[in-house]
Amino acid sequence: MTSQQIKILAVVAALAAIAVVVPNTNSFVILLATRALAFAILVMSVDLLLGYTGLPSLGQAAYLGVGAYLTAILATRYQFGLGYDFWLVVVLGILLAAALAAVFGLLAIRATGVYFLMITLALGQCVWGLAYRWNSLTGGDNGINLRERPTFGIDLANEVTYFFLVLGFFTLSLILMYTLVRSPFGRSLAGIRERELRMKILGYNTWLHKYVAFVIAGGFGGLSGVLWAHTAGIVSPVNVELGFSVDALLMAVLGGSGTLVGGVIGAFIVFGLREYLSTLVPWWQYVLGAVYVLTILYLPTGLMGIPERIRQRRALQGPKQAPKKPASAPA
Amino acid sequence: MNMNFWLIQTFNGISYGALLFLVGSGLSLIFGVMRIVNLSHGSYFLLGGYVALTVIWTTGSWLLALPVAALSIALIGLVMERLFLRPLGFDPLRQVLLTVGFAFLFQQAALDIWTGNNFDINPPDALTKSIVVGGLYLPLYRIFMIATAAAIGIALWLIMEKTRMGAAVRATVDDAQMARGVGIDTSRISMLIFSLGALLAALGGVIGGAFLGIYPGLDFEMLPIAFAVVIIGGMGSLGGAAIGALLVGLADNFGKALFPEISYFTLYAPMALILAVKPTGLFGRE
Numbered sequence: 001m002t003s004q005q006i007k008i009l010a011v012v013a014a015l016a017a018i019a020v021v022v023p024n025t026n027s028f029v030i031l032l033a034t035r036a037l038a039f040a041i042l043v044m045s046v047d048l049l050l051g052y053t054g055l056p057s058l059g060q061a062a063y064l065g066v067g068a069y070l071t072a073i074l075a076t077r078y079q080f081g082l083g084y085d086f087w088l089v090v091v092l093g094i095l096l097a098a099a100l101a102a103v104f105g106l107l108a109i110r111a112t113g114v115y116f117l118m119i120t121l122a123l124g125q126c127v128w129g130l131a132y133r134w135n136s137l138t139g140g141d142n143g144i145n146l147r148e149r150p151t152f153g154i155d156l157a158n159e160v161t162y163f164f165l166v167l168g169f170f171t172l173s174l175i176l177m178y179t180l181v182r183s184p185f186g187r188s189l190a191g192i193r194e195r196e197l198r199m200k201i202l203g204y205n206t207w208l209h210k211y212v213a214f215v216i217a218g219g220f221g222g223l224s225g226v227l228w229a230h231t232a233g234i235v236s237p238v239n240v241e242l243g244f245s246v247d248a249l250l251m252a253v254l255g256g257s258g259t260l261v262g263g264v265i266g267a268f269i270v271f272g273l274r275e276y277l278s279t280l281v282p283w284w285q286y287v288l289g290a291v292y293v294l295t296i297l298y299l300p301t302g303l304m305g306i307p308e309r310i311r312q313r314r315a316l317q318g319p320k321q322a323p324k325k326p327a328s329a330p331a
Numbered sequence: 332m333n334m335n336f337w338l339i340q341t342f343n344g345i346s347y348g349a350l351l352f353l354v355g356s357g358l359s360l361i362f363g364v365m366r367i368v369n370l371s372h373g374s375y376f377l378l379g380g381y382v383a384l385t386v387i388w389t390t391g392s393w394l395l396a397l398p399v400a401a402l403s404i405a406l407i408g409l410v411m412e413r414l415f416l417r418p419l420g421f422d423p424l425r426q427v428l429l430t431v432g433f434a435f436l437f438q439q440a441a442l443d444i445w446t447g448n449n450f451d452i453n454p455p456d457a458l459t460k461s462i463v464v465g466g467l468y469l470p471l472y473r474i475f476m477i478a479t480a481a482a483i484g485i486a487l488w489l490i491m492e493k494t495r496m497g498a499a500v501r502a503t504v505d506d507a508q509m510a511r512g513v514g515i516d517t518s519r520i521s522m523l524i525f526s527l528g529a530l531l532a533a534l535g536g537v538i539g540g541a542f543l544g545i546y547p548g549l550d551f552e553m554l555p556i557a558f559a560v561v562i563i564g565g566m567g568s569l570g571g572a573a574i575g576a577l578l579v580g581l582a583d584n585f586g587k588a589l590f591p592e593i594s595y596f597t598l599y600a601p602m603a604l605i606l607a608v609k610p611t612g613l614f615g616r617e
Binding site: 118249288 | 366
């Protein structure tokens with residue numbers, strides 16, 4: 001087996017383990033896992049931009065927010081999306097978020113590096129401002145409470161059923177994004193990340209590549225938002241504020257950017273620390289902050305980079321081996 | 332809406348802009364010199380306010396609170412830059428993420444030390460009066476804010492334009508590599524500018540705490556507004572920060588008064604547009 005096949009097998013095994021273990025635990029853990037999985041879709045969309053295209057987005061919560069608000073507004077105002085039309089809401093959420101990304105992308109894609117970070121921050125704040133102040137539509141600071149989850153043959157109010165739905169969407173997103181980054185399109189994105197000028201000279205339309213990646217990431221953000229709305233049961237400006245976008249970016253980096261599944265590990269660790277540790281000790285946020293700081297200082301490749309680092313260290317210490325390979329620079 | 336409405340709103344906008352200048356100018360200089368987006372800048376603002384509260388509670392002196400808060404936060408900035416940001420070298424993304432990690436740590440520390448209650452910083456009685464100018468009641472405190480920001484702005488401008496140190500800072504903003512090449516110690520410049528930025532933000536926290544209040548969450552509320560200032564004005568430029576602060580102060584005030592439903596949108600949408608058209612901001616150096 002190639003190492004790639006082993007990795008895929010490991011991910012499949014991990015997903016299977018989640019599917020088997022989580023439903024047999026208590027409702028607290030089930031809710032926690034559902035949240036983490038719904039949010040992990042957003043984190044993977046961040047990773048698609050950060051890890052594979054080299055664009056650090058600090059406004060990704062905007063797309064989750066659009067999907068979540070759409071779901072909440074349709075459900076509470078029009079009783080829409082609570083039966084089989086839930087699937088329509090999923091599609092609408094993805095399309096609306098992708099449309100927003102298509103507009104924002106026109107403004108943002110020209111910028112690179114820290115400037116991209118700031119322009120996505122500004123765009124994210126535009127959405128937050130609307131969510132916070134446009135009382136008649138969004139309920140302002142109080143947000144919108146979703147009173148019920150959809151029922152269509154299966155009852156999503158049942159937390160285990162809903163968990164499996166989110167797990168399904170998550171797995172589908174993972175497969176889609178994995179296929180995307182392994183496709184020729186994804187390879188060109190990685191080329192742009194490494195050296196945009198060279199790709200331009202080779203004749204690639206780098207702007208269009210980045211733009212399409214941005215729109216796709218927005219669409220996944222919308223999906224994550226639709227699921228999040230029904231997971232949390234409330235949609236409020238908190239879901240679109242800067243801190244939420246920062247969370248998504250940090251989770252991607254914590255797990256290891258450019259790995260997709262790393263972001264999921266990041267999401268589980270952060271949600272675990274935040275929701276579980278906070279019930280045990282009052283100083284849980286120190287742990288979270290310290291985890292971030294230490295990861296960034298000592299593990300630039302994130303948690304997923306640990307095996308590689310161990311291998312490198314062994315290779316360096318190993319006697320009479322091939323000439324030392326220079327440590328690869330962090331991407 | 333009569334003339335008085337416009338005059339009062341303009342005055343309020345300018346005084347809010349004065350406060351924003353204190354927060355934004357430091358952020359702008361830090362970006363100019365180090366090319367990093369300091370996401371713990373809002374925390375400095377909040378911590379400055381909290382430290383001032385402690386000084387006021389123990390000594391009762393508001394005047395003493397100003398320098399103590401400013402200097403202690405400057406020290407925190409100095410330690411952060413030396414021990415954590417500097418070792419990362421020139422990797423802006425990791426430095427940015429590191430500042431967020433610190434923002435979380437500061438948030439928790441503030442919650443532990445000063446609890447989650449809302450506090451107000453009460454300025455001395457002399458500043459709580461109002462003066463009447465042409466039929467308008469102008470709070471003295473807001474005039475004090477404008478005067479302070481103006482004084483600090485002029486002092487900073489003199490340092491930047493007239494001293495050797497200032498010339499070195501400007502050189503680093505323009506081209507850090509070249510500046511190192513001609514023998515400017517850019518590492519020291521970074522350290523100084525980072526602590527100066529922290530100092531100014533903390534000062535803003537003490538002064539702004541009188542009418543914004545000091546409460547958990549204020550850090551991440553101030554941060555994006557400070558960014559709007561920096562981005563509109565142009566990163567790394569003092570004059571730009573001053574103009575950006577005025578524009579944001581006025582836009583925020585009039586936005587809230589005239590179109591409350593989309594008031595934040597009217598603030599951030601121009602910011603995004605300016606960034607898209609001119610990534611270095613209106614008055615930024617190319």
